[in-house]
Amino acid sequence: MEILITNDDGWGAQGIMLLTKLMTQLGHVTVVAPDGPRSSYSNCISMGKPMTLEKVDLTDCDAFSIAEKRQIDVYVTNGTPSDCVKLALNVLFNDQPERIDLLVSGINHGSNASINVVYSGTMGACFTGCEHNIKGIGFSIYDNYQPTDLSYFEPYIVELCRHLLDTPWRRGLAYNINAPKGKLKGIKWTRQCAGHWEKEIREQINEQGKKEYWITGVFVNEEPNAEDTDEWAVANGYISVQPCNVDMTDYASL
Amino acid sequence: MEILITNDDGWGAQGIMLLTKLMTQLGHVTVVAPDGPRSSYSNCISMGKPMTLEKVDLTDCDAFSIAEKRQIDVYVTNGTPSDCVKLALNVLFNDQPERIDLLVSGINHGSNASINVVYSGTMGACFTGCEHNIKGIGFSIYDNYQPTDLSYFEPYIVELCRHLLDTPWRRGLAYNINAPKGKLKGIKWTRQCAGHWEKEIREQINEQGKKEYWITGVFVNEEPNAEDTDEWAVANGYISVQPCNVDMTDYASL
DSSP, X not given: XXXXXXXXXXXXXXXXXXXXXXXXXXXXXXXXXXXXXXXXXXXXXXXXXXXXXXXXXXXXXXXXXXXXXXXXXXXEESSOHHHHHHHIIIIISTTOGGGOOEEEEEEEESOOOTTHHHHOHHXXXXXXXXXXXXXXXXXXXXXXXXXXXXXXXHHHHHHHHHHHHTSXXXXXXXXXXXXXXXXXXXXXXXXXXXXXXXXXXXXXXXTTSOEEXXXXXXXXXXXXXXXXXXXXXXHXXXXXXXXXXXXXXXXXXX | OEEEEEOSSOTTOHHHXXXXXXXXXXXXXXXXXXXXXXXXXXXXXXXXXXXXXXXXXXXXOTTSOHHHHTTEEEEEESSOHHHHHHHIIIIISTTOGGGOOEEEEXXXXXXXXXXXXXXXXXXXXXXXXXHTXXXXXXXXXXXXXXXXXXXXXXXXXXXXXXXHHTSOOOTTXXXXXXXOSSOOOEEEEOBOOOEEEEXXXXXXXXXXXXXXXXXXXXXXXXXXXXXXXXXXXXXXXXXXXXXXXXXXXXXXXX
16 A cells, blocks of 8 residues: 655654554555644645755654665655645656555644634645545644653554545545544544634734734634534544545535 | 625735725725735634734725725735634624624635635635634636736625525535636536646756746546536636535535
8 A cells, every 4th residue: 555644743743753653554655744833724735836845864763663664755845734745646646646545644733623624734635635536534632732642542543544444435535533632432423513713813012012913712612512523522532533525515505 | 784805815906906895885894814915825824923913004095985995994914814814803803703794705816616615715714704603705706817807797796795695594604606707697506516636736946956846737627517516607607606614524424
């Protein structure tokens, strides 16, 4: 199998290092990742800007064994997570999406459940995969801080990939997988919880005496008692597996 | 009525100037727009970066009449289209989304049909509106160049807003409206066409002798004969009205 990996925290983040190591159990791994943090980049692409693509020398990298390194090629770019997928597909795979058996994105440091899926660079990369009919799975852990404890989540990741690859996969589908930190009770299939952020802007006077505005906020779960949502699953110790689709049509309204 | 306007082409673009003028027919207009082009910014938000918000003095602006100017407040920011909505809501409307009766975004210079909806900053702003239960409508014209001929599209815009505001509006819904350039046959309700971009990366050697990569591409319609799609409508002279939903759950897979 050929596995493409990306993320939005950048190459070197704890989550992508573990994901890369794990994916060598499934086949050859190509990583194309941002050269630094691109959180909340959604499906942003670098229209009108020159992008770089540089191969990373893993010789002195002690995150992988010699055997693992033989299966891993890593590239970094100044682009976004979506750019990573487009660069990989066009430059490294000769515009042939059928050569990529699986796209995995993450492990993101922070929640991508509920409305966050729309802002997520991790999931944005998967949706760009959907555009090209590449099967995509995004992994996230509910902890914004690195290092975090990924030891409970880790045993599920390869098995989830194997299992989901064996299920029917219709056009536009990608999976948004979120895990709580700590011990896990199992896996729940979920839908996107209705939720929003409040108090999202912090005002501050900068050194030049001018007002500036920073993104912050408090997440509000609009349906805390609905047991079929991603937020409920994670709040109750389960891994949430949310099937998403890049077809955003509201068929109910049609 | 209180109408919030934004776009991804930046304040001063032909499309947003016309949209602002038209919306004065419906009520008071607050514009919060990027200070320059933010095409393909999707739902990107400026996490970890200071944002500006500056009021624009319209005194010498000859795009609006004196009567229109009394109904218009304009702000620009260094942020993204999604940031514009978050800044407007939090800073100008005191975190009270119910004070905004309608969010309109555009008129975008370029198509936001098919897969483009996922990359669109115009629609990204509407999806941020959805997060906050603000009714959002994005307008786009199939022409990347300015100035373009908006005279055929113009008479539909206020009427479409009035009509859609009168229809049931469930949580997460926003409308993605695309028009062809030139004469129009009418309006079609549509779904998102399956499509993708090919040959998306152009390689070039820069002045330092290094390879750089630019986003480009050719759009491929994967279902050119499906008469219920946005692409079909626009290709056949109709305005496409696609209801979208910010709930990306693939319920068919669940």
